[in-house]
Amino acid sequence: MKKILYLIIGLILIAASFSGGYWYGQNNRPAIERVIGLQNLEQNKVSAVDFDIFWDTWVRVQEKFVNRAKLDYQKMVYGAIAGMLSSLEDPYTIFMTPEENKDFSQSLQGNLEGIGAEVGMRKGMVTVISPLAESPAMKAGLKAGDKILKVGEKITAGLTIDEAVNLIRGPKGTEVLLTIARDGWSETKEFKIIRAVINIPVVKLEMKPVGEKDIAYLALYHFTDNSYLEFQKAAQEILTSKASGIILDLRNNPGGYLESAVDIASWFLTSDQVVVTEDYGNGKKKEHKSRGINKLGSYPAVILINQGSASASEILAGALRDNKRNKLVGEKSFGKGSVQELEQMPGGTSLKITVAKWLTPSGHSIMDDGLEPDVNVDFTVEDFNNGLDPQLDKALELLK
Numbered sequence: 001m002k003k004i005l006y007l008i009i010g011l012i013l014i015a016a017s018f019s020g021g022y023w024y025g026q027n028n029r030p031a032i033e034r035v036i037g038l039q040n041l042e043q044n045k046v047s048a049v050d051f052d053i054f055w056d057t058w059v060r061v062q063e064k065f066v067n068r069a070k071l072d073y074q075k076m077v078y079g080a081i082a083g084m085l086s087s088l089e090d091p092y093t094i095f096m097t098p099e100e101n102k103d104f105s106q107s108l109q110g111n112l113e114g115i116g117a118e119v120g121m122r123k124g125m126v127t128v129i130s131p132l133a134e135s136p137a138m139k140a141g142l143k144a145g146d147k148i149l150k151v152g153e154k155i156t157a158g159l160t161i162d163e164a165v166n167l168i169r170g171p172k173g174t175e176v177l178l179t180i181a182r183d184g185w186s187e188t189k190e191f192k193i194i195r196a197v198i199n200i201p202v203v204k205l206e207m208k209p210v211g212e213k214d215i216a217y218l219a220l221y222h223f224t225d226n227s228y229l230e231f232q233k234a235a236q237e238i239l240t241s242k243a244s245g246i247i248l249d250l251r252n253n254p255g256g257y258l259e260s261a262v263d264i265a266s267w268f269l270t271s272d273q274v275v276v277t278e279d280y281g282n283g284k285k286k287e288h289k290s291r292g293i294n295k296l297g298s299y300p301a302v303i304l305i306n307q308g309s310a311s312a313s314e315i316l317a318g319a320l321r322d323n324k325r326n327k328l329v330g331e332k333s334f335g336k337g338s339v340q341e342l343e344q345m346p347g348g349t350s351l352k353i354t355v356a357k358w359l360t361p362s363g364h365s366i367m368d369d370g371l372e373p374d375v376n377v378d379f380t381v382e383d384f385n386n387g388l389d390p391q392l393d394k395a396l397e398l399l400k
Helices: 002-016 051-062 073-086 098-109 136-140 161-166 226-238 257-265 313-325 380-386 390-399
Strands: 037-040 045-048 094-096 111-113 119-123 127-129 148-150 175-181 189-194 195-198 203-210 213-220 243-249 274-279 285-289 301-305 327-330 338-344 350-359
Touching: 073 094, 094 098, 094 161, 098 285, 127 136, 136 189, 136 380, 148 161, 161 175, 175 338, 189 195, 213 226, 226 257, 243 390, 257 274, 257 313, 274 313, 301 313, 313 327, 327 390, 350 390
Parallel strands: 213 243, 243 301, 301 327
Antiparallel strands: 037 045, 094 350, 111 195, 119 127, 127 148, 148 175, 175 189, 203 213, 274 285, 274 350, 338 350
């Protein structure tokens, strides 16, 4: 019934604005004058809502706005929906226009144009979750946790995350100027970044010699459509190698599809083990269990995480630690522990809505808290500039 309700409201707005006019009733007001109750027949619940102020505002804009001849009614409808969702104060519940929906779909398929950084909202500020490997953002020196204060001359305070992303993205070869604040800095700095076609990497596999042993270093950069297929190929290489242990690098992995995380976890877990639980907040919970492939389960493993490890990467790291006692090394993860459902809406739009929060198998809520590493190791700018990786070094040491 909820989908029908959205559709009905949308049809009313479109019909009412057809040819730039309304059906008017008494006192020159819309005939649909007062909507004071919306009922969800499926749930048999009534919410007292007064829509009078909405229609009054709509009509006054139509009648008095100085550029009313240029009003875009469809854009106004989209803005009304976006404003309603912003009142929920959840940065992950968003409405996407057809253009935004198309860009989002392309990002999950693994290619787009921009600077190659995943961004999110933290404490009301547009924040870098992670720069993607080999991206313009990473090469320019952006780091997980950086706060984007301005894009060009546009201040990001008050923008939604999608509005900020739309400013940052752009055609390849063009330049964007970001004003960045970073913990430990006494003043902000400006980063000039040339946008490019971003082909999101999925996996990277290397064999790291440690004494007489070989350790498989497997980096997962994203959980996109093709992540599981690429992971399978890498896993088969590990199985046919002489590797005696695995380092699973989830640093700067901003997440993606839940199904990919569950499928990859299944290579390490038996079929009776929980990967993650969805908590819907009303007493209802749903467990996602391993498919029990378990071909990598016998290998000693260490997982690398940092501030850029979010969402699906936190699910995978939490599942392996809780079920197999694999150690997490690095820095505290981002804490993106909520569940979004993506619904395709009329006209090529979509609605991404938070419906639950993630719990690790032990019951730990990832939201806000994130995952604390078992072994905390910093990775400084000096380390990066000198080609050092103390977090990876610690993981190799643990697997000796």
